[in-house]
Amino acid sequence: MSQAVGKLLLFGATGDLAQRMLLPSLYGLHADGLLPAGLTITGTARSDHDDAGYRKFAADALDEFLPADRKDDSAVASFLDRLNYQPLDASQTDGFGVLAEKLGDISGGLAIFLSTAPWLFGPTIKGLESAGLAGDNVRIGLEKPLGRDLESSREINDIVALGFPEERTFRIDHYLGKETVQNIMALRFGNSLFEPIWNSHGVDHVQITVSETVGLEGRAGFYDDTGAMRDMVQNHMLQLLALIAMEPPARFDGTAIRDEKVKVLRSLRKMTPAEVPHLTVTGQYGPGASKGEIVKGYTEELGKPSGTETFVAIKANVDNWRWAGVPFYLRTGKRLAERRSEIVIQFKPVPHSIFADRGGQLQANTLVIRLQPEEYIRLLVMAKQPGLDRDGIRLREVPLNLALDHEFAGTRRRIAYERLLLDLIEGDPTLFVRRDEVEAQWEWIDGIRAGWEANDVHPKPYASGSWGPSAAIALTERDGVTWNE
Template sequence: MTRASASTGASERDWTNPLRDPRDKRLPRIAGPCGLVIFGVTGDLSRKKLMPAIYDLANRGLLPPGFALTGFARREWGQEDFGQVVYEAVKQYARTPFRQEVWDRLAEGFRFVQGSFDDDDAFDRLEQTVADLDRIRGTSGNHAFYLSIPPSAFPVVCKQLARSGLSAQDVEQWRRVVIEKPFGHDLQSARELNEIVDEVFPEDSVFRIDHYLGKETVQNILALRFANQLFEPIWNSHYVDHVQITMAEDIGLGGRAGYYDGIGAARDVIQNHLLQLLAFTAMEEPTSFSSDELRAEKIKVLNATRLVGPLDETTARGQYTGGWQGGELVRGLKEEEGFDPNSHTETFAAITCEVNSRRWAGVPFYLRTGKRLGRRVTEIAVVFKRAPHLPFDATMTEELGQNAFVIRVQPDEGVTMRFGSKVPGSQMEVRDVTMDFGYGTAFTEASPEAYERLILDVLLGEPSLFPVNEEVERSWEILDPVIEHWAAQEKGPDPYPAGSWGPESAQQMLARTGRAWRRP
């Protein structure tokens, strides 16, 4: 394997230094006076991702000195109880080292409000808490509300925010709402949800979190494509045979089986994560990297994206069964606690799309996702057409495949290129080799967690990495026919053994066109 490396040309920066040179354009902006309110603060997302991300931002010097964090939940906690929960979450899950002085300053802004979502008194107390923070912490009326709650609770919380005046904003203060996926379960429900949220918050104050868009490697797609002349001439249907976008997990549902039943892999991953990755891969170069320009180019791609049929042959779905995985005997889906053994909810889904544009006409985009697959990986593989003429004997190239450019989103972030090279020796034998670029070895600065970037963007009012209504609804328009097609079939998802790469029907889906899935 040939390994490529890169240098940043600068020593590692000290994010915690308050005397950073403001002329250094590489440094991110620091949020102004503000606070964040988390609904659902007792959940795993808050404990494992949100609280640690907030501490990491503070540790990097990117939050204002008077930043305030308020938790809202039904638990009968006091301020000290809430502070202890945040402390334990930070100690266990924070990315950056724990520093007592940072923690002490951050903890001064912790508040907790006890109540349920339909409790008017609780929201009135929350409004008073926010007002007190404006006076004591200097948050200046700027507050974001993070709805880390089930979508079914969005309407009541939004209405309470409006009733209590918490959503009110003017030219001197901002109020924003952060919504976690799923954004509905089909097009109709997504539209209804958007209408409810839009009644309370203007569109530019609504931030729909897709944590994949906060990953460095997803953003690097744009850098690779538009900062390098190397790829542009071949990034089209003249040279690209097909594109595979994969998000594979090696874990099962476990305790989430009851929640997952009725949602499925297509709704959970393809509708948001994978279609967004498709848009980044296929979009044209924006005139600038402003949020409006980026969104406009993504929406163009989604509007041009169509399913390839017939759906019986160009889609596949499956449910994992028990078996050996990683030296461990694991349970099948229907043995998971809380899962209906008669359910047709899929844990593996694959679809075929095309982007009907001059650049991509005729190039299939294969999107797949699943649980209990061979390994945990998310990648985008651009597979190129074979050379039109090979001046070699067939025996000399029998181990030669198609050139591929692979962007690894997780877990080992980086880029791999696959191409043919002569095998050392007296014979002209050509074999595939790979050249690899890894973020971990090329840069001294560690990549921040996706939630760090996204929470900071919310506080800064930077919407580039957040899908708007039109993107969400168009994604459902693409996926809904597949969901409806599967629902109309008497036959359920095809079984596949844990540790494999999905059901046989998924392999046949590509084999019909003379192609095969990559083994990441």
């Protein structure tokens, strides 16, 4: 692992992400004594603050977004002492010299967190280089979106690579910072009972659902250009699929883990344009009821007609020895029935039921890994109902539950960005996404989008508060599979 740096530079330091996630995360690390003692945090954005103005801005953000039990006046005050601010128009190279002066001596190492519009990546990297802020002791964390397709992603990666080689580039997918996502590896590779059946002999299919109840929520311009496929499937969902499907890495480090993930992503079966309409479903939410309130449809919220998809369901296949013939069903959408991120591993039934003659009905075992809103791992197994069985054996599915909130009740749940920011400061790349992973993800996604275009596929309408278009149900039902709801 690299050495912890002495300075952190936040681009986009007055944006929504900074207020909701970055400042509360950095405060949390500070309050728990996890930040290097002398670490200074310099924010930069176009907004015109001085140091005192930015500290006031940060204090307001912490007041709004920190949970009450985390607020501590003396910890907040000492955290604010770490903060400085330098206004900057990142599109103009000449401002970077002043930024470098503000940062001062960076011989102790610098970590940069870049959360800006993708078109600013080029000028920002050039500006950093021109001001001597891209040397060997500087590493950079990049917040998505990294491009709109493979071509633009390569362009951005090429630009970044001019100033920062791969080992100093940390691409952020905040899902990888979630505790339950990391628990997938502990579950798979820390227990001997799953690995022997974690393959096409033992698994019937896998479902990955990331559903949201919210609509546009102030992201109208960004979202309409992006859509559900680029916003969710290309990164978060394919990363979850890779963790579920990867081979056991030789060791727990950034290279070994990412080597195995990229093998999975390259094994995703490419869809021909003719297959795409049969293996994917797109939708766009219309008016309906969400959480007991009447809500508008997507185009009403947007204020104009749009062909952007707010829902995607996909039947994917991983063509390798382990997963041949096992379908992976993915679905994600906005304004769905409930907020939920989960992975469902449906195992195959037992080869022969000894209970059938006595009326006992068996169901195949199911493993549910829930990432949000609650975090738990639940294994559904068959058990016999108590009784004398005069009228036949009664079997019932019962859950074996590992509720993380309960099992680790004394441990504070950290938001994903706390771990990722600390790993960036300390230089641990394990939970960040490597360039070849990103490009393998885009390549697969681009094939599907090309199929939509070739077939003139338009999103099917669905009512807000539902589980998406009925075609998404048909996608699984024709294989005899029902979505876990």
